Amino acid sequence: MFETIQAMAEPTRLAILKxxxxxxxxxxxxxxxxxxxxxxxxSQHLRVLKDAGLVTERxxxxxxxxxxxxxxxxxxxxxxEDFWDSKLERLxxxxxxxxxxxx
Amino acid sequence: MFETIQAMAEPTRLAILKxxxxxxxxxxxxxxxxxxxxxxxxSQHLRVLKDAGLVTERxxxxxxxxxxxxxxxxxxxxxxEDFWDSKLERLxxxxxxxxxxxx
DNA sequence: ACTATATGTTAGTTTATACTAACGTAAGTG
DNA sequence: CACTTACGTTAGTATAAACTAACATATAGT
Numbered sequence: 001m002f003e004t005i006q007a008m009a010e011p012t013r014l015a016i017l018k019x020x021x022x023x024x025x026x027x028x029x030x031x032x033x034x035x036x037x038x039x040x041x042x043s044q045h046l047r048v049l050k051d052a053g054l055v056t057e058r059x060x061x062x063x064x065x066x067x068x069x070x071x072x073x074x075x076x077x078x079x080x081e082d083f084w085d086s087k088l089e090r091l092x093x094x095x096x097x098x099x100x101x102x103x
Numbered sequence: 104m105f106e107t108i109q110a111m112a113e114p115t116r117l118a119i120l121k122x123x124x125x126x127x128x129x130x131x132x133x134x135x136x137x138x139x140x141x142x143x144x145x146s147q148h149l150r151v152l153k154d155a156g157l158v159t160e161r162x163x164x165x166x167x168x169x170x171x172x173x174x175x176x177x178x179x180x181x182x183x184e185d186f187w188d189s190k191l192e193r194l195x196x197x198x199x200x201x202x203x204x205x206x
Numbered sequence: 207a208c209t210a211t212a213t214g215t216t217a218g219t220t221t222a223t224a225c226t227a228a229c230g231t232a233a234g235t236g
Numbered sequence: 237c238a239c240t241t242a243c244g245t246t247a248g249t250a251t252a253a254a255c256t257a258a259c260a261t262a263t264a265g266t
């Protein structure tokens with residue numbers, strides 16, 4: 001799950017994830033969207049994302065089509081929900097304190 | 104929101120977030136939990152987390168108590184839900200394809 | 207078989223990030 | 237006021253991550 005966070009923690013990679021969210025895209029088309037960044041660099045980022053299980057690769061002839069792999073975000077998502085829930089827990093704890101003060 | 108991800112993308116910092124999830128903890132107690140990592144290093148990590156809005160600092164005498172700030176995870180959380188939803192969107196798209204094939 | 211297209215891989219370098227050591231600060235204690 | 241406790245801050249260094257340039261591979265077309 002930490003691998004997930006690390007994979008997302010890079011501007012280019014996060015941008016790629018948003019790009020392939022709806023439609024699958026060939027590596028070349030992804031690379032073209034970035035200026036000031038070479039194609040090999042993008043290719044390396046794609047590998048990181050793939051290794052982290054955040055995208056899938058499908059080969060079609062000479063091209064490789066990438067698309068988002070939502071399941072890959074599952075563990076991180078539930079950790080975040082856990083963090084989020086502590087908001088409610090605090091409210092409950094605060095209410096408890098109040099109740100004790102004025103019994 | 105990218106700041107959020109970056110802040111989480113370091114093992115020590117992620118561990119800190121889990122530590123202060125339920126109860127607030129003084130900086131010293133947090134630092135003690137890590138071996139092979141100096142107190143100043145932990146202090147720096149705490150600052151990164153605070154700047155990212157993921158923890159809050161409360162001073163009590165000479166001590167500084169840190170606790171999780173769940174709201175800080177909001178934007179990332181919704182982005183992740185967005186990613187997650189694309190799972191359903193794909194299922195829908197696939198169903199649509201099926202429907203067309205056998206009208 | 208040869209050439210073009212689309213892409214990945216590797217070694218080496220640059221750049222960003224984390225760490226350490228030394229110092230600074232602010233509140234409490236005698 | 238001197239001393240201690242509990243921290244934070246900074247400058248410099250070490251480490252990890254990303255980038256580039258050159259090379260490799262695999263498919264498709266002629």
